[in-house]
Amino acid sequence: MKKYNSILKYMFVAAASLFVTTGCVHDDKYDQPNLDGYDCADKNGIVMPFADVKAKFQNATYVFPEDKTPNDESDDLYMVGYVSSTDETGNIYKTIYIQDALQNPTHGFTVSVDAVSTYTRYPQGSKVYIKLNGLAVGAYGSLVQLGMKTGAETSATAVSRIPEKMVAQHIFRSCTTRGNIVPKIMKLADMVPANDQYFGCLIQVDDVEFDARALCTTYAPNGVTVDKTIGEGWTGTKYAKTAVVRNSGFASFANQLLPSGNGKFVGIYSKFQSGNTTTYQLYVNKAEDLDMKKFPRLDGLTEGPCDFNPSSLTAKTVADIKQLAAGTTNWVQITGDYYLKAQVVANDETGNLYKYVYVEDATGGIRVNMNKTNLYLDSRFRLGKDVNIKLKNVYVRNVNGEVQIGALFNNNTQFGQIEEVEMYKYFFDTNTASRPVVPTEKTISQLTAADVGRWIKIKDVQFVDGDLGRTLTDGNAVTSRTLQDCTGNTVVLRTSGQASFGTVKPGAYEVKGGKGDVYAILSVFNGTYQLWITKLANIDFDAPRCDGSVYTPIPVVYSDDFAAGGFSADWTVKNVAGPQVWQTSNQGNGTNYYAMMNGNAGGAGNNIVNEDWLISKAVSLVGKAKAAVSFTTDVRYSGNALQVYATDNYTGDPATTTWTLLPATLDTNSNAFGDWVGSGNINLSAFLGKNVRIAFKYTSTTAAAATWEVDDFKIKAQ
Structure with a gap:
């Protein structure tokens, strides 16, 4: 009965503390978890220090031996620690962070579990025993963590999450009263490899602030995980040290504005490594753990910048703003205390607009340029939202006939985008719901x-x-x-x-x-x-065309995207000159292969004279009324253009075959890979009623040898 008494005592204290609190409750603040019905246990097995468990990982996943004596826990392997995290707000997902002491920890650890709402069973401050038998130590982004080896991992160093049904078999909450985690005091400057043992610990960083790019933005957009930056130590132009705060759009506090002042940050310490780049990360347990309200800030900002007061400003319309640029092609700075309230009618969600949005009021619409991608994720620029724009010090200019809002750059010699670090000065959320955009x-x-x-x-x-x-x-x-x-x-x-x-x-x-x-x-x-x-x-054009006809795309009668790698028997590779030949490659495209020819032997000055043909099988156009061929190409480096031919009488020798040169649209940007260009439907009407072959002829010289790539080959006919 002793353990139940301690739980009841804990519940009484928790209830009493709630009773005497003030009535102001944030959306992300929850009652203390009710532990009734949850078993607790104190284990007596072999305890392995955190450092020894981590040491088992040596660039390959280590699996602890299974428990050979299930009824005898004395030889079981355990880690013993205290839960430093809580997933009650949803910002931490399917992860339990632990540390080896309630205060002044020497190590932390990350435990990957396929379970949510773990705070109800393992609330922050709980002492836990983690049975290691059958678990595995691996790494994700070079962060060592505990999980399971299931065979579904993507690498030899990874682990899978502990299945939900097995979590209670491996993680046991102690029957001792839950303690209070005292955050370990650190500086951002302390986030170096020598302190990696603290990953998973709850830490406190003082005198930090979110950088200007984050000001007046929310923790995260709905359903999207984003990184924000905090900094410490101002050098006059930038922070001496920064770290990433990673926020989930599923967190209960995701839609709250980030604190805009300076002060105390409390969160879980972690990292992610990609290649040779290590990013130190912090995770917020609860928004109220952050006390960042002091001004002035390190960067000199003297007061909260996110409040918008229209009473001190004069309202302007889009038509008013456009009139400022009338009659001039130069930029005009707005110097009055004006503001514009307008609806976002188009943003960059699909990528067709880039680093700008359009806003509109009753008098017209205007483009607003900002040096930031994914503007649609910002609550201020969601489609249909009304946004308040302070106009003082922004610029307007007639750009090739279109008046736009922006700023100057390149030492004030060019008109362009408002910098991300300046956006908080001009754009303010109206905190109203999106309205339908009416065209x-x-x-x-x-x-x-x-x-x-x-x-x-x-x-x-x-x-x-x-x-x-x-x-x-x-x-x-x-x-x-x-x-x-x-x-x-x-x-x-x-x-x-x-x-x-x-x-x-x-x-x-x-x-x-x-x-x-x-x-x-x-x-x-x-x-x-x-x-x-x-x-x-x-x-979405689905009605008959203006003449009443119904357009039907020409059916594909033969296609090859070279997806399997290598050429099938449908293709003939003919080498006329030079050591190189047509081949397939997937470089830079993962599992997506394409045909490729390159007449360079490696490096400048190693261009070789080549003539190489890639010839398709014969495709019948007998009984067809129209036919076309299409494909995509990509070119890199200077050299001869690829030539595309068709024939109906291939002799087996390109030199003795009668070829018809096809007017294909080809990639012309030789400065970069990846800008694939569609050829369009190339008319094959001259070959109707015949068997047609398509050939790609590559040539290079000692002066220049381009790399040509071909994909998505289709012959269409009906």
């Missing part, structure tokens, strides 16, 4: 300069005939396609290859051949209107 409906012929920057809808448009069969983008750069209405008016659609619907290996999205409505931001470049979509559904 302005226009026809192509109705578009005017006043519509630039607006989210618009144009009904009943289609891609022009010349774009049918092409992919939405060619390569990783921005590609133009043309939309037309049923009276022949046209407008340009601009799409980035970096977008989620751009040129993504393997393959890319082929344009829809039907008719429909387009939803997009209207931009302009030197007098030419341009549309920018934010998701693929913005151009």
